[in-house]
Amino acid sequence: MLQQTQVATVIDYYIKWMKRWPTVQDLAAATLEAVNQMWAGLGYYSRGKRLHEGAQKVVSELKGQMPRTVDSLLKQLPGVGRYTAAAVGSIALGQVFTTSFITDDWSGLVRVLCRLRAIGADSTGPVSIANTLVDPERPGDFNQAMMELGARVCTPKGPLCSQCPVHSLCHSFRKVSPQRRSW
Ligand code: SF4
The missing domain is CATH 1.10.340.30 (Hypothetical protein; domain 2)
Incomplete structure (x- = not known):
C-alpha cells in the first residue's frame, strides 16, 4: 500500500x-x-x-x-520485486540483504550512506556499499531509519545538517568548512 x-x-x-x-x-x-x-x-x-x-x-x-528469505520472497511471490523483497526481508524477517538488492528506490538510503562515509559515488543508482554498515542485529530498523533520514533530513539538495541526528558521525559534514556550510 x-x-x-x-x-x-x-x-x-x-x-x-x-x-x-x-x-x-x-x-x-x-x-x-x-x-x-x-x-x-x-x-x-x-x-x-x-x-x-x-x-x-x-x-x-x-x-x-x-517465504522466509529475501531470495524466496522474490522468486515465489507474484508482484514482489527487489525493493519489496528487501524491505520485507529486512523489516519483517530481520535479514541483512545483499547490496544487489539495492535499487533506485533505495536511493535515499544510498545517498545517506555515501554522505556519511564521504564515498564518491553516483547515489542515484545502485552502488556497492559494504554490508558491514548495516546493523546486523536490527537491519529493518537500520534501513527504515536511513530511508527516513534520506527523505526528511539528508535530502538531495539543501540537507538539514544542523538538525541531523548523525552529523557528529558524518564525514561529509566534517569535510565541508563551516564558512561554506549553508546550514
Ligand atoms: S550531516 Fe548532513 S550530509 Fe551528513 S548525513 Fe546528516 S544531513 Fe546528510
Whole structure:
C-alpha cells in the first residue's frame, strides 16, 4: 500500500484491510471484486490484485507459509520485486540483504550512506556499499531509519545538517568548512 501512496493516506486503508482480512488465508479466500472495492481510492489497483494473488499462492502452493528469505520472497511471490523483497526481508524477517538488492528506490538510503562515509559515488543508482554498515542485529530498523533520514533530513539538495541526528558521525559534514556550510 505504501508504494506510491503516502503514509497518512494508507493508515485508514490498512486498518480496515487488516480488520477484514487479518490472515493470509482470509485474504486468499476473498474475491478479487472485494479486494478491488477495499482498494478503491488508493489507486494503482494492480497492487491489490498482486497482493491477492500472492496470498492465494501462499495458501495453495506454499502450505500457508510465507517465504522466509529475501531470495524466496522474490522468486515465489507474484508482484514482489527487489525493493519489496528487501524491505520485507529486512523489516519483517530481520535479514541483512545483499547490496544487489539495492535499487533506485533505495536511493535515499544510498545517498545517506555515501554522505556519511564521504564515498564518491553516483547515489542515484545502485552502488556497492559494504554490508558491514548495516546493523546486523536490527537491519529493518537500520534501513527504515536511513530511508527516513534520506527523505526528511539528508535530502538531495539543501540537507538539514544542523538538525541531523548523525552529523557528529558524518564525514561529509566534517569535510565541508563551516564558512561554506549553508546550514
Ligand atoms: S550531516 Fe548532513 S550530509 Fe551528513 S548525513 Fe546528516 S544531513 Fe546528510
